[in-house]
Amino acid sequence: MDDWPIDPNLPRSYPADPGLLATMALVAEFQELLQAYDVESQEYDQLARGERIRSLGRSLKARPALINPPSTPSQAPSAFLGTPLSSLPSHISESQLSLPLSSFPSYIPETQRSLPPSSLALGAPSSPTSTQPRQPPPRPLSLIDDSGYAGDVDASSPAPSKPRKKRPALKDGVDDGCNPPKRPKGRVTQLDKQQLDETDFRMKKYLQAEMLKTMHVLVGYARGRTMPSVGGPSPDEDAGPGPFLTPDFQAMVNDRANLNIQQRAADAVKRYEETENGVVLPAYRASWLDPNVLVDLAQKSWPGMKAIWLQQKADAADKGVSRARKACRSRRNERRKLAAAQIRRGLREFCEDNILDYPVVTLELVSEEWMGEERSCDEDGVKGESWRNELFATGKLSAEERDDPNLQVLEEQRPMWMHINLWNWFKQRRAGRPRAQKKPEKKRIDLGRLCNHMPQIIPFDFMLDPSWMATELPKWDESYWTRRSDWPVSFGTRGQRIAMSIVAEPTS
Incomplete structure (x- = not known):
């Protein structure tokens, strides 16, 4: 016997499905969080609210859709008949139950669904046996994906990727107010x-x-x-x-x-x-x-x-200190180039005496990086009286030149790594300026001082000062000071004899 206590003409109502109620509660909480969420805020409660939104978004993706095509009016109210008001979601009030039947969405309890979850697309018919024509699925709920950005949730498609900010390309001839239009280049x-x-x-x-x-x-x-x-x-x-x-x-x-x-x-x-x-x-x-x-x-x-x-x-x-230093470096670099060029010209006789290939020897034996410095002033950058007196003590200046505050003399300084005999050998082979050059050449005086200019091109071992080679060379990085052969390849089989003759003590 049927124990249904209500009018038997009314359709039978089943207890509310717990899974659907949980889903509706999640949706309600999700919407409340969205209304209060501020994406630009870094406060603790906002960060926690954003983390909760992402967690709810992942949970809702795995649940069936809530929005379905409207069904017949006779089936619509069955969703709430027999369900206590206390068990309904908070966003459904008692007054809403008196609304027209068509205003309530229909649903099928999760425990009574015959189709697997994978076959339930958003907006699927409320019953697999329904004879109603298939309608296009409505737009799904707009949720937030795992990265925290709002987007349409679709169980059949992956979550949208985080958008990247990219400045749009400026079209030719269009002025955006901040940048001028792209200018065409000239053909020629x-x-x-x-x-x-x-x-x-x-x-x-x-x-x-x-x-x-x-x-x-x-x-x-x-x-x-x-x-x-x-x-x-x-x-x-x-x-x-x-x-x-x-x-x-x-x-x-x-x-x-x-x-x-x-x-x-x-x-x-x-x-x-x-x-x-x-x-x-x-x-x-x-x-x-x-x-x-x-x-x-x-x-x-x-x-x-x-x-x-x-x-x-x-x-x-x-x-103006940086400008003066830059000009000073430029002048010294030019002097190194001039010294290297004059030494190359003076090596022609040396190559003829030793039957060597002159172009190859000058390329291997002479480098601008191996030239010393020629200073036109003292270490302080001025032509002080003490510096002029030191030059005068060498006997190469007159008293009149010594007293000239604008003395035009260059002090030669040997690189600290160079063998002193090689230094003197280079100075002896240095050719003078061409006769056609009207500007007279300045006097050069060596006071025995050293310069700390280190070469970018590593010299041959026979060019190194023995004491510097023993004490200072081990301090340098091997990746920078890559050891070369003892003498140039252009010296041939007589390389050791020719190299030793260059750095040998001069005979008086």
């Missing part, structure tokens, strides 16, 4: 050297110099004046009243302010060269007076203008 400046004739080279050199001059005028710069820039300094008073365009050397060469200067200079040069006084030949104007070509030439000269501004900043910071 992109050609290889083999595709240019001799006149093209002259036009390029001339126009690049004219663009540099014009940009100097536009910014108010001249040789010996201040190179202006955004943020300081400003043009000198000698530059005139202006108005001047101000470059921004802290920005890129294609920055709006810098590109405006380049384009203004290109327009001025183009208008002048198209007149009767222009230097560019008419046959070459179409290719070389193109604005994009002129801007390309201007950008080749832009690093030089920036270097002037950087040097001015360094001079203002250290009162």
Whole structure:
């Protein structure tokens, strides 16, 4: 006998499925967390809330969907009949039970599903035996994936990857308000050297110099004046009243302010060269007076203008000390090059006497890195009286030269690693300057001092000072001071005899 206590005409209601109630509770908690979650906050409660959201998202992915196509009205209220109000989720109130039946979603308890979980897609029919036409699945719940980003959860597809911030490419000719549009390159400046004739080279050199001059005028710069820039300094008073365009050397060469200067200079040069006084030949104007070509030439000269501004900043910071040191290093490097070139010329007689291949010997035996230093002042950088007295004591200076505060003499200093006999042998074979050179050669005096300039090209072992080789050489890193053979290969089988003759004590 049927013990159903309610009207038998009503459809039978089954107890609420515990799994579905748990899923609905998770959804309710998930939505409450989303409303209170702040992704930019680093507070402890927000971090814990975000971790809970990710945990709920993983749990909900493994559960069946809650949203299904609407069923017949007679089946809709069965979801809540026979279910105590205290067991319903908090977001379903008693007043909601009086709403139309179509407003409630239908469901099938998890314990009564006949299909495996893998076959249940989002929006599947409420019953496998339903004869209703299949409807397109509705949009699933928007949840948060494992990485903490909101996205559509689909049990059949992997979780969406974390999006990466990437600046969109700027289209040609489009100005986004912060960056200028991409400028097309000039056709002629992109050609290889083999595709240019001799006149093209002259036009390029001339126009690049004219663009540099014009940009100097536009910014108010001249040789010996201040190179202006955004943020300081400003043009000198000698530059005139202006108005001047101000470059921004802290920005890129294609920055709006810098590109405006380049384009203004290109327009001025183009208008002048198209007149009767222009230097560019008419046959070459179409290719070389193109604005994009002129801007390309201007950008080749832009690093030089920036270097002037950087040097001015360094001079203002250290009162010109770095500039003086840089100039001093450049002069000493030039002196090393001159010494190596003169010694190479003086080795021709040595090679003839020993029947050696002159080009190969000079390549192996002489290097700019092996030359000592030639100082035009003392260690303090000035031509002090004590330094001039030491030079005078050698007997190579006159009293008049000693008293000259602007004495033009070079002090020779031997590298600390070099054999002293090799040092003297190099000085003896050093040729003088050519007769055609009008500038007289300065006097060189050796006071016996050493310099600490270490070579980048490691010398041969016979060139090393014995005492330095025994005490100082073991201190150097073997990866830097890679030991070479005892003498050059160009000496042949007589290498030991020739090498020993070079470093032998001179006979009086």
